[in-house]
Amino acid sequence: MHCTATGSTEFWKGHEVTYQPQPIDTSGVVLPVELAQLTELLAKNAHDIWARGRMAEGWTYGPARDDGAKKHPDLIPYEGLPESEKEYDRQTATETLKAIMTLGYRVVIP
Numbered sequence: 001m002h003c004t005a006t007g008s009t010e011f012w013k014g015h016e017v018t019y020q021p022q023p024i025d026t027s028g029v030v031l032p033v034e035l036a037q038l039t040e041l042l043a044k045n046a047h048d049i050w051a052r053g054r055m056a057e058g059w060t061y062g063p064a065r066d067d068g069a070k071k072h073p074d075l076i077p078y079e080g081l082p083e084s085e086k087e088y089d090r091q092t093a094t095e096t097l098k099a100i101m102t103l104g105y106r107v108v109i110p
Helices: 033-056 083-102
Strands: none
Touching: 033 083
């Protein structure tokens, strides 16, 4: 992959990188308002899975991110996260639900 900003070619494991992300096109899907609660539950779950993985790798809470010391300010309960971090998790949950629906599956509200 040629970077026009720097004029360099990017390599990964000795191969030229030509990766172009192609997520499922979910632009035609509008989630029903009834799925808002599910979206929030999935967002919280995504955060908890991420946090559990970090903690398993030895990371702990710290007021600022420090990769060397394995400290991260987001290793707190979902409810305490800044709104911007919650929104990141909500977007992941929303796009996952939209992809499920785009692929022809149905989400049935109990």
